[in-house]
Amino acid sequence: MAHPGASESAAPAPSPPPRGWTEHEVELLLGRLLQVGVAIAGVVVLAGGVLYLLRHGGGRPHYGTFVGEPVELRSLTGILGATMAMRGRGIIQLGLLLLIATPVARVAFSLLAFLRERDRAYVVITSFVLALLLLSLAGLGG
Amino acid sequence: MTILLFSLLVALGSFVAGLLGALTGLGGGVVIVPLLTLGFGIDFRYAVGASLVAVIATSSGAAAAYVREGYTNVRVGMLLETATTIGALLGAYLAGVVSTSALAVVFGLVLVYSAYASSRPRPEHLVGTPDPLARRLRLDDSFPTAAGDQAYHVQRVPLGFVLMTAAGTLSGLLGIGSGAVKVLAMDQAMCLPFKVSTTTSNFMIGVTAAASAGVYLNRGYIDPGLAMPVVLGVLGGAMLGARILGRTPSGRLRALFALVILALGAEMIYNGASGRI
Numbered sequence: 001m002a003h004p005g006a007s008e009s010a011a012p013a014p015s016p017p018p019r020g021w022t023e024h025e026v027e028l029l030l031g032r033l034l035q036v037g038v039a040i041a042g043v044v045v046l047a048g049g050v051l052y053l054l055r056h057g058g059g060r061p062h063y064g065t066f067v068g069e070p071v072e073l074r075s076l077t078g079i080l081g082a083t084m085a086m087r088g089r090g091i092i093q094l095g096l097l098l099l100i101a102t103p104v105a106r107v108a109f110s111l112l113a114f115l116r117e118r119d120r121a122y123v124v125i126t127s128f129v130l131a132l133l134l135l136s137l138a139g140l141g142g
Numbered sequence: 143m144t145i146l147l148f149s150l151l152v153a154l155g156s157f158v159a160g161l162l163g164a165l166t167g168l169g170g171g172v173v174i175v176p177l178l179t180l181g182f183g184i185d186f187r188y189a190v191g192a193s194l195v196a197v198i199a200t201s202s203g204a205a206a207a208y209v210r211e212g213y214t215n216v217r218v219g220m221l222l223e224t225a226t227t228i229g230a231l232l233g234a235y236l237a238g239v240v241s242t243s244a245l246a247v248v249f250g251l252v253l254v255y256s257a258y259a260s261s262r263p264r265p266e267h268l269v270g271t272p273d274p275l276a277r278r279l280r281l282d283d284s285f286p287t288a289a290g291d292q293a294y295h296v297q298r299v300p301l302g303f304v305l306m307t308a309a310g311t312l313s314g315l316l317g318i319g320s321g322a323v324k325v326l327a328m329d330q331a332m333c334l335p336f337k338v339s340t341t342t343s344n345f346m347i348g349v350t351a352a353a354s355a356g357v358y359l360n361r362g363y364i365d366p367g368l369a370m371p372v373v374l375g376v377l378g379g380a381m382l383g384a385r386i387l388g389r390t391p392s393g394r395l396r397a398l399f400a401l402v403i404l405a406l407g408a409e410m411i412y413n414g415a416s417g418r419i
Binding site for chain 1: 144146148187188216217223366
């Protein structure tokens with residue numbers, strides 16, 4: 001648990017030493033998390049896109065009238081199934097799901113940082129936001 | 143037109159939108175829906191679904207850079223995210239009930255307002271007096287300037303909260319980042335320094351959009367074949383834009399882009415009001 005930024009061994013200082021990560025460390029980790037999330041999602045979308053265009057590039061697009069996506073591209077299990085079957089559209093959808101999950105992971109990380117800081121008010125606030133996000137994504141469970 | 147050609151054209155259009163959005167600081171997300179609906183004749187619902195995921199991509203990419211520079215106020219962001227996610231879920235729900243013609247009119251009005259807001263100067267109003275509620279929530283912070291760290295006091299938290307709920311609702315309803323409304327909340331109401339409000343608002347966009355994106359995906363509004371060129375195009379444009387400009391918006395380009403947004407707003411209102419969308 002010892003972290004380079006945490007000065008646990010420091011003598012009593014005028015201002016209390018940081019109990020968790022320093023603010024700057026949290027910012028660096030947050031930035032890295034977002035960057036990696038977007039990069040991975042982008043690569044998955046691109047891979048699925050190449051596959052999709054190779055197979056269906058000659059077809060006709062039909063977005064003028066709204067039909068809605070098939071059930072397999074609306075749910076987590078459906079998307080995973082389509083990905084395992086190496087379907088281009090399924091892989092793209094997985095990438096989009098990773099993209100949507102990136103800010104959710106960011107909030108989960110913020111919760112961890114506030115927990116380490118023992119900042120009770122912000123633990124409550126962050127948990128609430130995380131719960132709302134998971135509630136919105138929970139519709140995907142089926 | 144084949145799917146291949148269609149995808150390339152959509153990617154190119156999205157690339158330009160992402161590039162201009164980054165160069166002008168106005169965000170590219172706001173022109174994606176007009177581009178897809180007016181330019182490519184795509185159904186409004188598919189367009190909003192694709193725009194929403196593109197918004198997550200660009201905001202998360204930019205936030206990664208901003209947050210490390212120390213301008214972003216993470217506590218303000220976190221607190222206001224409760225407001226924007228509630229709004230986003232409400233907006234996503236409303237999007238399934240309201241007619242697309244009505245949505246197009248609302249979209250047009252937001253575009254017109256964004257163009258108007260971007261043409262106004264953003265004066266810095268640093269207030270020296272601390273606000274008790276802001277202090278209790280530990281929102282006051284400082285930001286780096288050439289002359290060292292500058293402290294600031296956050297004002298009128300409840301008003302900011304209400305305005306951010308509205309921004310979140312618009313975001314969930316229209317698939318945009320609602321930057322203009324967020325600036326209103328954070329610059330004008332809460333008196334954050336504008337560098338702080340810009341970066342903190344961007345920091346929140348990803349979370350806000352993710353809240354409604356779950357609902358949209360579940361409802362079948364997010365089409366992978368369409369979202370793919372939009373996301374990759376916008377992301378590529380935004381990355382190039384950030385690289386060539388180093389994040390200082392150029393005045394003339396910004397005015398030009400604001401005019402484009404205004405024209406698109408007028409056309410969205412016309413198309414919505416005449417029932418074409």
